[in-house]
Amino acid sequence: MKETGQQIRCGKCVLPHDFPNISFDKNGICNYCLEWDKKWQNFDYDKAEAELTRIVNWAKAKKRKYDCLIPYSGGRDSSYVLYLCKRKYNLNPLAVTFNNLFMSEYAIRNIFNTVSKLDVDHVFLTYQPEIVRKFYKTMVRDGGEFCSVCTSGINYATSKYQKQFNIPLVISGTSTRVDEQSPFEITCTHPVYLRRVLLQNGFSLETINSFLIKRSDEISALEKIKMKLSDSDYIRINLPDFVIWNNLEIQNVLERELDWDTPDKQKDHIDCKFAPVKNFLKNKQIPNFIFKQEKFSQLIRDGQMTREEAVEMLNSLSNSEEEPPAELDEFLNFLELEKKDIENKEKKSHLNYVTKEDLVVKESLAFRLLSVPWQLYKRFGMKIK
Numbered sequence: 001m002k003e004t005g006q007q008i009r010c011g012k013c014v015l016p017h018d019f020p021n022i023s024f025d026k027n028g029i030c031n032y033c034l035e036w037d038k039k040w041q042n043f044d045y046d047k048a049e050a051e052l053t054r055i056v057n058w059a060k061a062k063k064r065k066y067d068c069l070i071p072y073s074g075g076r077d078s079s080y081v082l083y084l085c086k087r088k089y090n091l092n093p094l095a096v097t098f099n100n101l102f103m104s105e106y107a108i109r110n111i112f113n114t115v116s117k118l119d120v121d122h123v124f125l126t127y128q129p130e131i132v133r134k135f136y137k138t139m140v141r142d143g144g145e146f147c148s149v150c151t152s153g154i155n156y157a158t159s160k161y162q163k164q165f166n167i168p169l170v171i172s173g174t175s176t177r178v179d180e181q182s183p184f185e186i187t188c189t190h191p192v193y194l195r196r197v198l199l200q201n202g203f204s205l206e207t208i209n210s211f212l213i214k215r216s217d218e219i220s221a222l223e224k225i226k227m228k229l230s231d232s233d234y235i236r237i238n239l240p241d242f243v244i245w246n247n248l249e250i251q252n253v254l255e256r257e258l259d260w261d262t263p264d265k266q267k268d269h270i271d272c273k274f275a276p277v278k279n280f281l282k283n284k285q286i287p288n289f290i291f292k293q294e295k296f297s298q299l300i301r302d303g304q305m306t307r308e309e310a311v312e313m314l315n316s317l318s319n320s321e322e323e324p325p326a327e328l329d330e331f332l333n334f335l336e337l338e339k340k341d342i343e344n345k346e347k348k349s350h351l352n353y354v355t356k357e358d359l360v361v362k363e364s365l366a367f368r369l370l371s372v373p374w375q376l377y378k379r380f381g382m383k384i385k
Contacts, residue, residue, distance in 0.1 A: 010022075010024065010028065010029060010030035010032075010033060010297070011029055012029045012033045012300065012301070012307070013030065013032065013033050013296070013297035013300045013301060013307070014293050014296055014297050014300065014307065014310045014311060014314060015030050015032055015294070015297050016293070019032075020183045020185035020186060021183055021185070032297065033297075036177075036298075036301045037301070039176075039177075040177050040301070040302070045242075045243065045244060048241070048242040048243070049242060049243065051242065052237075052239075052242040052243070055169065055235065055237060056089050056091060056169075058168070058235075059091070059168045059169040059235075060091070064166055064167060064168060065092075065165050066092055066093060066094040066165050066167045067091040067092045067093065067167075067168070067169060068091050068092075068093045068094070068167060068168070068169040068171050069093065069094050069096055069158060069161060069162050069165075069167045069169070069170045069171070070082050070085060070093050070094070070170075070171050070172070071096055071097075071098075071154050071157070071158050071170070071172055072095040072096060072097045072111065072115075072122070073097065073098075073107065073154075073271040073272075074097065074103065074104075074107030074108065074110045074111040074114075074270075074271045075173075075269060075270060075271035076250060076254065076260075076262070076270070077173030077174070077175070077179075077240070077245075077250075078172070078173045079110060079254055079260060080173060080250045080253065080254060081171055081172065081173040081239050082095055082114060082115075082118060082120065083114075083118065083253065083254065083257065083258065084239065084243075085171060085239075086118045086119075086120055087118070087257075093120055093121075093171075094120070094121050094122075094161060094165065094167065095111075095115055095120055095121070095122040095123070096122075096123045096125065096157050096158060096161050097111060097122065097123065097125065097157070098125055098127070098150070098153040098154045098156065099124060099125060099126040099127075100132075100149075100150040100153055100154075100272070101129060101132060101133065101136075101334075102150070102272050102273055102274045103271060103273070104270055104271060104272065104273040105273075106261055106263060106270050106271070107270060107271035107272075109261060110258075110260055110261060111124075113259060113260075113261075114258050114260070117257075117258050117259070118258075123157070123161055125157045125160070125161075127153060127156065127157075127211065131207065131211070132149065132153065133334070133335060134203075135149045135194075135198065135203075136149050136335055137335045137336065137337060138197060138198060138201045138203075139194070139197060139198075140281070140335060140337060140341070140342060141337065141341050141342075142197050142200070142201060142348060143193075143197050143348065143349065143350060143353070144281055144282075144284060144285050144342075144344050144347070144348050144349050145187070145278065145281055145282070145349070145350075146274075146277075146278070146281075147187070147189055147278060148188070148189040148190075148193060148194045148350075149194065151189040152189070152191055152194055152211060152212050152213070153211070156211055156212070156213055158170060159213045162234055167234060168234050168235065169234060169236075169237070170235070170236040170237075171236075171237055171238075171239050172236070172237075172238050172239070173238070173239060173240060174238045174240070175238060175240030175241065175245050176238065176240075176241060177240060177241070177245060177298065177302060178240065178245055178247070178295075178298045178299060178302050178304065179240075179295070179298060180291070180294030180295045180297075180298060181294070182294060185351070186282075186286070186289075186294075187282075187350070188350035188354060188359075190350075190354065190358075190359050191212040192354055192358055192359060193350045193353050193354045194208075195208055195209075195212060196353045196354065197353055246304060247299070247304060248304070273327060274330075274331050276325035276326070276327055277325055277327055277328055277331045278291070279291045279292075279321060279325075280321070280322075280323075280325050280328065281344070283321050283322055284342065284343070284344040284347070285344065285347050285348070285349045286347075287322075288321075288322075289321075290317050290318060290321050292313070292314070292317055293310075293314060296310035296313065296314065297310070
């Protein structure tokens with residue numbers, strides 16, 4: 001372990017000693033680094049690429065109107081997913097954007113420029129803006145965050161158009177290798193949590209459930225089997241789990257091939273203009289918490305950032321993370337909130353509403369038995385010659 005400022009941190013990454021569920025070996029290396037090494041240090045990209053090719057060929061063989069659906073935020077990762085699917089893998093994708101009401105000008109410009117250059121079909125979905133705004137307001141006031149609403153909206157849009165066009169494959173740009181993998185104690189966007197907060201604040205179950213997508217164990221075994229027998233089920237993959245995902249290389253490709261525009265190459269969430277407010281609110285829940293330390297740690301493990309660079313940036317952030325961001329007033333005005341509404345002296349979070357056990361998918365015995373043929377098919381029957 002090494003000391004940086006007033007924090008004792010992992011000797012390899014920059015996670016602090018008080019990070020949830022952290023432990024250190026005799027060399028001061030944290031368990032998160034050790035687990036990452038087990039999965040990624042000797043990762044076989046050739047084998048992963050072969051598996052990806054198999055999945056892509058399977059989707060194409062379905063001969064549907066669209067080979068895949070890509071949840072498209074206008075950010076770097078989803079833009080690169082769209083680029084690879086169209087240009088490298090020759091898929092016919094449907095790009096789907098959920099209008100979260102917080103989209104930056106950069107994101108909107110990049111979205112319409114990218115879909116035009118790649119010549120792909122694109123859906124821009126806006127869901128009852130006043131309802132969504134009220135959802136945001138409630139979650140900020142009583143949950144201390146707003147990302148759960150946006151995440152649910154993305155899931156809603158994805159589910160709606162996957163079903164409408166019976167698309168066999170959904171491809172996202174989330175990476176378990178280089179993106180932050182926050183433990184439950186840090187964050188939660190699960191619909192069970194969102195539903196409980198909204199119910200306690202007077203929203204009807206009908207209003208909530210028309211927006212929230214059911215979790216797996218809320219769907220009956222019969223309904224699931226019907227989906228599989230009618231060939232309306234689909235596979236979902238994260239593209240960065242199959243191919244090398246280097247932020248700088250991706251940035252260069254997007255700028256060169258798609259005239260992509262960004263205000264800051266170091267920022268990941270240029271698609272959300274209120275991303276700095278998210279970090280500010282998290283600091284209200286967990287004092288002195290710096291969200292970026294998780295992302296930096298992943299990049300260190302992947303060799304895309306040095307520990308020294310991360311420490312320098314963390315020291316800079318530690319002086320500003322507790323300060324209200326420039327976007328705060330606009331955020332409060334849009335949601336008709338006052339500063340007292342976000343003080344969160346009680347440090348309310350998802351932990352007030354759900355436990356880890358609440359989020360465990362408990363499949364029924366009937367479904368587990370009836371789905372055996374489908375599992376065998378996924379393993380052996382999807383191979384395309």
